[in-house]
Amino acid sequence: MEKSPDQHIIEEVTSGEYKHGFVTDIETEVIPRGLSEEVVRLISAKKEEPEWLLEFRLKAFRYWQTLETPTWAHLNIPEIDYQDIIYYAAPKTESDENQEEIDPELLKTFDKLGIPLEERDRLLHGGTAVDAVMDSVSVKTTYKENLAELGIIFCSISEAVKEHPDLVRQYLGSVVPYRDNYFAALNCAVFSDGSFVYIPKGVRCPMELSTYFRINAVNTGQFERTLIVADDDSYVSYLEGCTAPIRDKSQLHAAIVEIVVNERAEVKYSTVQNWYPGDKNGKGGIYNFVSKRCLCKGYRSKVSWTQVETGSAITWKYPSCVLQGDESVGEFYSVAVTNNHQQADTGTKMIHLGRNTKSTIVSKGISAGKSQNSYRGLVRVASSADNARNHSQCDSLLMGDACGAHTFPYIDINNNTAMVEHEATTSKINEEQLFYCQQRGISTEEAVGLIVNGYAKEVLNKLPMEFAVEAQKLLSVSLEGSVG
């Protein structure tokens, strides 16, 4: 059968190369495969953790053992052998004694990914402080000192456990407890590294804070943990990026992000998730099972989640907001792109507890190839949440007749003063728009790029500048011209 130009374009897109699939050749210290109480103790010992944290891990591990893999998501998850995973892998630096020196190989790796670890000219590099995490350890956190002058704590969570034990102890597990879900319990037991951010009262963080996650070692899982605490009247914008090498075998990534926002504080959390999605036959790729939640604790606190999900073989991710403080605001903006055999089940939860709380959900799904893309969300208005407002909009764009786009919203209203609206549409690219562009001499491929970017604009606009450019490029790379 003669292939239509459209099919050619789809093929072109699906054969698009994953840009970050290289492997860094660096010596890595790993522990034996498998998961047991000994492994949990070993990880804790390697990180020289205090007794209470080990207890926390063990409690979580024992609880995890009683659980079964959740099956409710619209995902086909191949059975995961938890005994075949390495739970701790640390790149060995040449001079273990001198922590200040970073292996040049690592520097090169992050440079290649576009993440400078040297504190060069701030203006030149967008003024972003980075915590770079490779496999199970944080490699380097930049601009730490500059930030410390303002009282901001930005460091790896392992360091925070040592340096600021009281803060960590107070907040760790307070938003996502270890009993929350299967993958959260697993993370609590074996979490390795991640970032810790504390913004003191009244401080506006002058630069974007960012964590870059890189999986490098083979057969490992990454279980990072991020904790952000914004004290009264503070503000921070936080970015998260992630990539992994191309491998035939799938790797597990089960992270937890906890955010606590106090009175009148605001946290903006942006993610560009670009884990290796597997090849076009669905081989390999990262299983991305993430629990992210924000507690808007104080009066007029605000959180804004923005995510661009393009990678991962399987995504299971629901960044949520618990709107506890009166007049607190939760926002969720998401673009999820799936191609080939990728599966995504992603969305959010907005739990309204305080009075006059507001939430907005904008979710744009784009599915192509043989992928399945689901939005799953919950809006709950508790009986205490007078005058709660929510608006949700979930649109899906389908490219090709072998993919699927699904919407599973749950709406629970327990207070009559609530105003909750949900709307969703599913369609393919508007033929008329496409025709209009083509008439004006724009190639099909470019036209689709334009339309998709326009479709996702509402979300992309919410991203910080540097990230928006990257996200736009990502969208173009994965979908330009992919019309079915």
Add this chain to the structure above:
Amino acid sequence: MKAQETYSNLFKNYREVLRLSAARALDGARDTAFARFEALGLPTGKNEDYRYCDLLPALEVDYGLNLFRMGIPAHPGEVFRCDVPTLSTRLFFVVNDLYYPNKKPIELPEGVVFGSLNEQLKAHPECLERYYNALCSQSQDAMAALNTAMVQDGFVLYIPAGVQVEQPLQLVQMFQGDIDIMATRRLLVVLEEGASAQLIVCDHAMSTAKYFSNQVSEIFLGKGARLEYYEMEMTHDKVTRVSNTYISQAADSDLLMNNIGLENGLTRNNVELIFQEAGAKADLSGLSLLSRQQLSDNHVVVNHKAGGCNSNQTFKYVMDGAARGVFGGKVLVQPGAQQTVALQSNANLCTSKEARMHAMPQLEIYADDVTCSHGSATGQIDENALFYMRQRGLSEEEARMFLKFAFAGDIVERISLKPLQARVRMLIGKRFRGELSKCAECNICP
């Protein structure tokens, strides 16, 4: 689980009695259905589809099985007065779970089979057996399986190809008796190619005992067939109604379905519709008016198996007191079902502090050339509109009633039978004024 055991034992103990006088098709389907019921177990809150609809308290009542006809004081046709004025319908009666033949013979076009499901299955096995349980047997609902295992009678309407039944048909299902009763009700509606009909089914309860109705309706629309199907519930707080409706539509068939709940206790409506061939159209709508502790749970699945079909769902709820509304709607577009148009809308009005609403509007789409959308909104009465009306001298109570009435209006407008529409409008007005404790003009309700 105690209730589970009760029903299992009930079936096992009376298996042989159920065999007596049952039609071949009825009895033949029992054992498989019972095995499925046992495998599935009674639905509990752990069952995703029943998470907001706890049937257990209603199921734990020991109803027994109504194995023999319970005498009723008079023929329902003589005491029943709530037919629709200015609309002359053909009336049929199911009391508890048995069909009561009319005293005067009813004339319908030639070839139309109607009346007792059990009797007609015996009389016309050639045209009815292939339809009975054909859709229900595919279902994964335990209550539907329980129905198939225990059903003794029900109502059947079979319209052969090309026959148009002009006069609306009305099936009155009532509960009667001073003891707690479980009724296993069954409806089979078949419209062959090009046939058309209008069917009104209304549920009533004649005394204040605890009643449990477990109903299964199977509706088959042949090529180009057209059915208008209205369901109405006017019972009371102690009635539990579980209804599973399965619909299969062939090419170019057209269905208008409207479910109006005026008074009820706990109601669970499952509707599963399959578009088997292209060109079919379905318009499903529902309105639930709920007060006190009442609960109404509508679960609708529209399965676009074939492309080129058009479905539209509109469900509305008005709640006061501590009432709960649940809406679960799913549009499923199968791979290859291109050119599907599926719309779904759900709007809910909570007018009291304790009212609760749970909505789960879902889309599951496996084809790209489709237009699918859904919307769900929950809120309260618009203060501005209320203020506007108060300014013009309406009392707050009256203004609120008007606004609720207007909110319910667009579901009522979907009723294409004008006299019925006027009647329903009147009943809704009465309901909002709190005057509807019984069906108007009916003498037998307490």
